[in-house]
Amino acid sequence: MKDLTKIFYPETIAVIGSSENAMKWGSFISSNILSHDFKGRFYPVSKSYDTIYGRKAYRSLKDIEDEIDLLIITTPAATVMEILNDCVLIGIKNIVLISSGFSETGIEGKDLELKLTDFAKSNGLNIVGPNTMGITNTKVPLHATGSHVNVKSGDISIIAQSGNIGTQIMIWAEQQDIGIGKFVGSGNEAVIVCEDYLEYFFHDKDTSVILMYIEGVDKGRKFFEIAKEATLRKPVIALKGGRTGSGSRAAESHTGAMAGSYSVFNGAMSQCGIICADSPSELLLLSAVFSCMPLPKGNNIGILTLGGGWGVITADECEERGLAIPQLPDDVFNLLDKSLPPFWSRGNPVDLVGQPDTDLFMKAIEAMVASNAFDAVIFLGVIGAYKMGVRFKDAEYKLGMINNQELKGFNDFANLIQLSFLDMVLNLMERYDKPIHAVSLVSFPEDQAVYSKEGCKYKVIIHRTPEEAVLCLEKQYKYSKYLKGQEGLK
């Protein structure tokens, strides 16, 4: 196993090609590291600048009188071999090679990359890239990518064979308040390959969910062996690019990956317990769910809704995705029948027909979560409903019925009710160890997508649509079933 610890947890970093020129990678990377408060020692190396962002710049690597844990190279491909020579002389082992101009550009680049691979292997160099977007470890914090992302720290780690897909995922995570641990754009994988990162993240105690965007894997056998072991301990969620002829041709011109047969690859992924996503946004969503929630033990889903049509759509989605909507067992039926208005749906989905009573809703959720008849619960509404109430108050304000103070008071009060409701949902999830998926009635851009509380093992994910919640439950159920099957094989 390759030891990538100093790459992700460096105490000293040098950047060759560091710059203040806003058109250069040496500037993107340096400003990213510094503005995100890297706590270690930082050494810019530049032929043109005496200082970089207020730090003393060095003319050459050799001028730095410190041990360099991680070297980042942003200068042109032609300069790289000489720098690597220096690395060997100085004793630098770990390198992030941002520079492009290697195998992705044609025959000459391919030759250069072969040379680089040989050199690295014979001299024991760990190289990320070349042609990589860079790396991140929010725990250090180390933000050494070309794109500036302000994502919060978490336990999801990302391996991306495409830099901008990786960046998009991190920006979405930032917007949705989903924590990310490490990120690596694996670039051309001349030295450290996809399966090395997978193996490292598998053993990394700061990572609990692994997210991958893959176009191709050179050593499929090794990749799947590692994956099979990893998925027994950590969910591995992957999106395969190049599933079709058009996609494979594009992948070939992108990373040079020979995509191979998707059906074979896909079958292998499922067989080793990898959770397959269909798009980058799904990758992130699933990672968040697997990082925040217990797995369901079976596929029996209880649905609660504030509106009939919504329950219909959710039930359709469940059945289409292989989840069951069992009838209500007698005890749950009787409990609900006692508390609910006479015209309740008397079935699963339980339709509370617009009743805005959150206590009632909470009672119904608990009755279903507590019952052995259900392995998971999806509830639709309550969350987000208060925002519609605020709009009504807003109209009263416009019509001169209440003042600004009262409007604000209502908003704060309604928000508090929602938070205490989320708190109860989280407590139920902790107590019964079953996933509860929340779907917001109407979600506004500024709304939180994750509710967490100090000291709790789980978090509540607030979905924007029921189809999103059902998709997640399907994947959770499949993974849970896979793990059970593996258990049986022992």
Place this chain on the structure above:
Amino acid sequence: MKDLTKIFYPETIAVIGSSENAMKWGSFISSNILSHDFKGRFYPVSKSYDTIYGRKAYRSLKDIEDEIDLLIITTPAATVMEILNDCVLIGIKNIVLISSGFSETGIEGKDLELKLTDFAKSNGLNIVGPNTMGITNTKVPLHATGSHVNVKSGDISIIAQSGNIGTQIMIWAEQQDIGIGKFVGSGNEAVIVCEDYLEYFFHDKDTSVILMYIEGVDKGRKFFEIAKEATLRKPVIALKGGRTGSGSRAAESHTGAMAGSYSVFNGAMSQCGIICADSPSELLLLSAVFSCMPLPKGNNIGILTLGGGWGVITADECEERGLAIPQLPDDVFNLLDKSLPPFWSRGNPVDLVGQPDTDLFMKAIEAMVASNAFDAVIFLGVIGAYKMGVRFKDAEYKLGMINNQELKGFNDFANLIQLSFLDMVLNLMERYDKPIHAVSLVSFPEDQAVYSKEGCKYKVIIHRTPEEAVLCLEKQYKYSKYLKGQEGLK
């Protein structure tokens, strides 16, 4: 055909059960109408209030000395028949019956509803509902629904057999700046049924796209006859609830709709040119696209990307959805080869490998749109890219390299460039009459989803993900093919 003009364009409205009590529908509806500046005459009718939101309240309908174009009833089911009797005496023809407690609640309610249907038919009353969320016509403006939505005016009209799905769609439209014309929650459809609204919207000159959420249709034959005629002139986009056993059972308890066989219904929808959506959010997205863009004449798609992985994903999605990614014809190839850096992808997807040069990107888009080899273009990036640039500037600001003024200046400048780019895209779409789908590199919650310009026939939709753009193109292509087939039958 039922004439629903006075329902959607009333000059006088009375609300029975009007109230200032924040727990009552009479208050939701009245405050909604008034706070959204209804320009006609408004008459609240109430047993308890002398004024409602500052308007004089009437004890009874009979006290109002004006012709009532539209009556909205919010009082309990038991009061309704007497009110309808009054309507006949006074000469009120058009009613929105919010009240619940009819067929959705059991046998007694069913009987009452049958009575109501008979009475309405023999006395020529037009009744929306009962058990409806209400209606909207943003053009009047008339906002007579229980939920307060501030959506902007447009040409998409909505028929929903579920009030809260309708509300969600309108809130999403509001957030995404998509214009809505009319909305009706059809409720129990005791008098005016789904196909009546469809027929009315088909002939309505203010409607150019029709969006439907359907659980069941009583007179399938009539519905499909009208739909077949309507789709020749206006796109009709529908989501069917109750596609599965679980969904149908839920639908039965919701609207009492006998969902019937989905495969039969689905087949019939396709045969009469209805565009089928798979979820409420898809319904809205497709409606926006069909309202803003020309149709592609074939399925040959050109893809332009700022990043390789992204092109791979888009090509996969296209092929999986029956769209073709043809090779670049020689003239386009040569044109691009002259302008692009030597390491460009030399194929479709055209990968500009992170080149931030918008002029180059625009040239490439035009080369593809202008070519006969392509019926539509998807471009990934440029839009949203400047926000990443702003983050870099933000880091420079944090590191003391630029001041606040310079940061703001850059932001404004980059925003202007993006707007001028969108403007050029819009011009290309107008000039070549081909759809161009934009996908944002990273979209932020506050970002606009639609770019429009006075005097232009089309608008640019800015998608959040490539899969969204591809889905839309697939549906556009299928509809275009359907229309061509119908043309051939003439």
